[in-house]
Amino acid sequence: MIDLKFLRQDPQAVRDSQHARGAEPDLVDAVLAADAARRQALVAFEAARAEQKAIGKLVARAAGADQRALVGQAKGLAAEVKAAAGQLAIAEADLERAAETLPNLVEPGVPPGGAENYALISQSGRLRDFAAEGFEPASHDELGERLGLIDTARGAKVSGARFYYLTGIGARLELALLGQAMDLAAELGFTPMITPTLVRPEVMRGTGFLGEHSDEVYYLPADDLYLTGTSEVALAGYHKDEILDLSGGPLRYAGWSACYRREAGSYGKDTKGIFRVHQFHKVELFSYVDPSAAAAEHHRLLGFEEMMLAVAGLPYRVIDVAAGDLGTSAARKFDCEAWIPSQGRYREMTSTSNCTTFQARRLNIRQRGPDGSAQPVATLNGTFATTRWIAAILENHQQADGSVLVPPKLRPRLGGLEVIEPVNHAA
Numbered sequence: 541m542i543d544l545k546f547l548r549q550d551p552q553a554v555r556d557s558q559h560a561r562g563a564e565p566d567l568v569d570a571v572l573a574a575d576a577a578r579r580q581a582l583v584a585f586e587a588a589r590a591e592q593k594a595i596g597k598l599v600a601r602a603a604g605a606d607q608r609a610l611v612g613q614a615k616g617l618a619a620e621v622k623a624a625a626g627q628l629a630i631a632e633a634d635l636e637r638a639a640e641t642l643p644n645l646v647e648p649g650v651p652p653g654g655a656e657n658y659a660l661i662s663q664s665g666r667l668r669d670f671a672a673e674g675f676e677p678a679s680h681d682e683l684g685e686r687l688g689l690i691d692t693a694r695g696a697k698v699s700g701a702r703f704y705y706l707t708g709i710g711a712r713l714e715l716a717l718l719g720q721a722m723d724l725a726a727e728l729g730f731t732p733m734i735t736p737t738l739v740r741p742e743v744m745r746g747t748g749f750l751g752e753h754s755d756e757v758y759y760l761p762a763d764d765l766y767l768t769g770t771s772e773v774a775l776a777g778y779h780k781d782e783i784l785d786l787s788g789g790p791l792r793y794a795g796w797s798a799c800y801r802r803e804a805g806s807y808g809k810d811t812k813g814i815f816r817v818h819q820f821h822k823v824e825l826f827s828y829v830d831p832s833a834a835a836a837e838h839h840r841l842l843g844f845e846e847m848m849l850a851v852a853g854l855p856y857r858v859i860d861v862a863a864g865d866l867g868t869s870a871a872r873k874f875d876c877e878a879w880i881p882s883q884g885r886y887r888e889m890t891s892t893s894n895c896t897t898f899q900a901r902r903l904n905i906r907q908r909g910p911d912g913s914a915q916p917v918a919t920l921n922g923t924f925a926t927t928r929w930i931a932a933i934l935e936n937h938q939q940a941d942g943s944v945l946v947p948p949k950l951r952p953r954l955g956g957l958e959v960i961e962p963v964n965h966a967a
């Protein structure tokens with residue numbers, strides 16, 4: 541959640557952030573009202589408690605009839621304190637619910653508006669002219685079937701729409717890609733992690749995934765657990781309720797996990813192939829940093845992502861995502877989008893978000909400040925590689941004869957394989 545002290549001091553800045561997101565600015569006033577009610581309830585409770593303590597001291601010094609009168613008065617005050625405590629608990633719960641409706645404060649400079657209002661930061665790589673090469677580029681799902689890499693028909697037979705099998709070299713290609721990501725992350729100072737994919741409600745809520753996009757999350761009511769759509773959730777929860785030592789610099793983790801997304805509301809979108817599926821694998825970078833270093837760390841994560849895109853040999857662009865397309869927790873987000881020849885457009889491959897102190901406040905993750913007080917840290921995350929990249933690799937490295945060149949930097953992980961040839965596989 542956002543800093544309530546900042547909200548009180550500059551509510552207009554929060555309203556401006558809501559406007560930039562296209563969100564409801566009146567939520568700011570609702571939170572301010574709930575905060576005022578909580579503070580009023582706290583004052584009433586503390587006043588009643590102070591009076592109760594004062595009477596208690598008088599009881600200890602009194603005797604006889606005076607003491608009995610004071611004891612009666614103390615009993616009445618005890619009931620008042622209990623009632624005030626109850627009102628305070630209600631007010632605190634109301635404030636928490638209200639505060640959780642507010643997304644993170646958008647960073648200055650983030651483009652306002654919806655998804656189409658992004659700002660282009662850079663472009664990298666050459667877009668192939670397939671017409672000049674004499675053939676029409678095939679889609680990744682066509683290539684996947686032709687090369688024996690992807691089997692969506694049997695995925696649907698076994699599990700339903702938006703499921704698939706990666707078969708043969710397809711399975712090996714994913715392992716090569718994600719393995720390369722984990723090794724590079726380790727070289728860059730990240731601690732490799734294999735994370736849980738089931739988390740408790742307080743962790744899912746703390747990371748901001750149970751707000752406006754809660755319908756995207758799979759829930760297991762019998763166990764009261766959620767399936768994660770990214771290892772960001774488990775990595776954020778790793779230090780829940782802890783005080784971290786960041787004196788030596790950021791704590792950085794790289795999490796490999798299966799990811800699950802319901803893709804609610806995506807009916808009719810990307811129905812073929814592996815672009816928009818219910819289950820996939822991903823390596824996610826995650827950093828815990830001092831808030832003053834968060835912006836620099838954000839650009840650092842973006843640079844790391846571009847290093848991995850170079851490994852895959854993909855042409856891409858980097859965009860500054862518009863405020864209305866940010867997730868609840870993100871104050872700013874940079875996406876790297878690879879060119880997809882069959883679609884004639886760029887599609888998201890990586891996303892890195894600066895969540896400032898938003899998640900840490902919810903998950904109670906802090907560090908010691910210069911004065912010794914516990915203060916929230918900042919958290920950041922970024923995609924390092926994921927199953928979707930296979931689609932971009934197949935399409936950008938396809939050849940006229942139907943084969944696909946393996947990106948040179950991935951060849952050592954595939955036994956030196958340079959070309960994936962079409963195969964005749966059983967129907």
